[in-house]
Amino acid sequence: MTSLTALPASLPMPTGEDSENAVLKPLPRAVENVADDPSLHNPLARQERLSTGWFGVVVEFDGVVVEDTSDLHTKAWLQLSDEEGKSRPLQFALKRADGMKNEQVVQEVFCWSRAPLEVRRLCVRKEELYAALAGNHKPPVVPGVPLFLETLVKHNVPAGVVSSAPEARMRSALAATGLEHAFQTVVTGDDVYRGRPDPEAYLFAAQQLGRPTVRCVVVGNSNQSVEAARECGMRAVVVAGRKPLYELGAADLVVRGLDELSFINLKQLFSDEESVEAHSDEPELELEPEPEPAFSRPTMTMDYWPQ
DSSP states (O other), X not given: OOOOOOOOTTSOOOOTHHHHHOOOOOOOOOOSSTTXXXXXXXHHHHHHHHSTTOOEEEEETBTTTBOOOHHHHHHHHHHHHHHHTOOOOOHHHHHHHTTSOHHHIIIIISOOOOOHHHHHHHHHHHHHHHHHHHTTOOOOBOTTHHHHHHHHHHTTOOEEEEOSSOHHHHHHXXXXXXXXXXXXXXXXXXGOSOOTTSTHHHHHHHHHHTOOGGXXXXXXXXXXXXXXXXXXXXXXXXXXXXXXXXXXXXXXXXXXXXXXXXXXXXXXXXXXXXXXXXXXXXXXXXXXXXXXXXXXXXXXXXXXXXX
């Protein structure tokens, strides 16, 4: 029986009455790698997908594009706990809350409330306290970010930026950087249900960029970013900054700053892709090796030895 190649995930499957009247068509040959799509009728477009230069980049906003402001968030949470008469969260809880949505922090980390209206009120008040602490100060852009984004635009690599901040604060902070033109999509805390370490924001950004998760690179600044990237099959690059490099060894690549990250470094992250062979549900039959023909070599004696 001839083995058939499995349909790629991108092809729609017939449902309902269409599935009963569907006629099986010859399936394409084995795909070249995990990014290949045999349904493309343009050979040049399919060849482009096979290149290691065909990928997307998802960049964390806080701590990667702009300087980290986690200290202001910590002060805002502590002030809120004093205002509400709640016990101050411990240091490990504040560290766990870094990068999460406000709703997650209130309900799951600090366990202050689960009533929707009360959670919403606490989150709004926390944002007010954070805005008062920040004032008119906008976090500066991290050195090397503009050049890095310019390199991505030059090589036609789509990039998206993600943040767990509410959309109003995120849009305002991004506009202050003057880098909106470099991002094809912006994912905020209002676009997803959960923030880090849940990969929901990364998955949504990859969908907006039109790239499969196996061809996306997450540029973050913590092990939470690496955990979320690993969970959805993305490559992870960590900008360590002043953090010890050995603490971030789970990432595919660790750099001190984005000025150390080149386009070649990003392409090499996909150089170890393995080809995807055709497979079938039926087990392959192993052929028995043919026995070697038995023959006897004539023995050379002195009678046949040339004189």
